[in-house]
Amino acid sequence: MSIKDKIWQKQSLEKYLAKDNQFIKSMNAFDLMALGIGAVIGTGIFILPGTVAALKAGPGIMLSFVVAAIVCSLAAMCYAEFSSAMPIAGSAYSYGNVIFGELIGWILGWALILEYMLAVAAVSTGFSAYFSSLLQGFGLAIPKIFSGPFDPAHGTYINLVAIIIVWLITWLLSQGMQQSVRVNNLMVIVKISIIIIFLVVGVFYVKPANWHPFLPFGKIGILQGASTVFFAYLGFDAVSSSAAEVKNPQRNMPIGIIGTLLVATALYILVAVVLTGMVSFRELDVANPVAFALQKVGQNWTAGIISLGALAGMFTMMVTMIYSSSRLIYSIGRDGLLPKFLGQLQGKHHLPQHSLLVVTVIISFLGGLVPLDQLTSLVNIGTLVAFTFVSIGIIPLRKHTEIQHDGFHVPWSPVLPIISAIACIGLMLTLSLETWIASLIWFVIGLGIYFSYGIRHENIS
Template sequence: MVIVKLVIIVLFLLVGAFYVKPSNWHPFMPFGVKGMFQCASTVFFAYLGFDAVSSSAAEVKDPDRNMPFGIIGTLIIATVLYIGVSIVLTGMISYTKLNVADPVAFALQAVNQNWLAGLLSLGALAGMTTMMVTMIFSSSRLVYSTGRDGLLPKTLGKVSANHSPLHAMTVVTIVIAILGGLVPLDQLTNLVNIGTLIAFAVVSFGIIPLRKRKDIPNHGFKVPFYPVLPIISGLMCIFLMTTLSKETWIASLIWFALGLLIYFTYGINHSQLAQKDNSEK
């Protein structure tokens, strides 16, 4: 399915390039710098897939070498494709007409390329399918790790006979299905965005004290330009969060409070660290 998506994207770039009108790029930034950053925070969920690579670290052969290649490599490829699609799309048709649910297919239909528009719609279905599979895969590994550490019920930290976290995948699938069916897409997207930005900010700032830990061996990839790059990364995540709506912040605070409630009523007493401390006493 990934190959199908990539082929269709390349086809769109090749065909759409013949219909680009440079006049459509004026004004180049119609909503100014503020609008650009608001857009960046709105589409940030598109980069959530790279987080899926890191969550599968326990199942990767030679993670010190392969995970940096996987994360950085896919990040570069996807960014180039995102930029290419944006350039061609906004060059084919004015941005004022692209406020539709399927802008790429809409642009192709506007230039009478209906065959490619239909093909692209099939690619979009493949894209949504792989996205859901990826999110269930990555989220279930995070839930599994949390359950294994005792912060959630330990049944979520167990694997089945074929070495997959079946219980965690089942719970994650049910939660995703409920949220996808009951929560409006725009609100769900914004909630995912702010959650991802918070997580990335924590990871960025967390690198600083972790690098100083002598009890954690690290012979693999190390973030360059330490500590300047982690600080810039964390601050940029916080800045993008400030461009999100008040409703998104309120929903995020509710989720955050729910997480704290679970932690202080269950996780803090059942964690492996707490059990170790109790045994030492």
């Protein structure tokens, strides 16, 4: 087989289903929504509504969240159809292999590796910072040498808390999905409960006068705000990685993905409404706008609870992303594009322990030793590349002779999938030149690995 034939060969869905059949199907729609909400609702809900209102949209930030949700829902529906039609591990990577061919599948997988691992590493450092602040409230402190990335000039050598929390989550995931799902569901309930506490307390301090002027930056402010808060919704796509471990995926996958987006949208809008009603939007350009607003109205005890909500939010996000990363690496190893030991399931729980271990080591290194401030924007481009191909992929999916599915269908196809792809490309064009250069380097490295190793060891054919 020529190289050209190899890079465009497509995997058989039946082969994927047979390979992934060893997974234990234990998750239902509620579990999927908890995974999705765990990934989507993080610290951003306590920060973005305030800062974006102050700088871009004013009280109209609530409409920005609606616009962003509409754009995001287009991609969400495309993911819902794919996961319903193809209940396999690997998310966009596996979809790309079946629909577009091996090379596109690899590019999508490489993009998702960037998204998942970098996102967890960045959040682990945020968790460390919040945890340190919490300890300081009790008069305790982590030694400076263990409080940041390797930077001897500033007295830090390793971010110990970031490493510990990643390994703790990995230990949890290694105990089986039923146990992991129970803990994740509990943490999601805690997080949502804390958000509801803020809404219930804050609504009594709302002054309608604070909503005037509603659009101080004009209508363009709504769109500028939407382009910023769009990234607050990212993470629902990770739910599709679990398709091989879900009961009745044709029904539960669309509920999990679309349900995640609906709940997240409702919570973001409600927080934006209450927050901008409590305090003038002009005062919200601070690092912790929700806690600031509560302190301003004398609710200091509630502001303290918000810190716990932030910790719970970051914990559940890391659970979902580490889980999704391990399933992604398993899927690529399953196809031989990475070493095949990564594509094996081990233990009584039939889990990809090898891929989980490799993922954890890489994330620990990034979160514990590497300054990530300049790299987190790469998460966005990795996500949008996957969104674009999944959206376009709906068109050939419908024409695929091997795939006959009776599950969820994106309405008004191919119009909505095309609009979704155009919207994603438009958002990619708003990213900085530095982000594009860094991502180009990442994809060049990925293609180097594919052509030097993957194409010679693949077992797709």
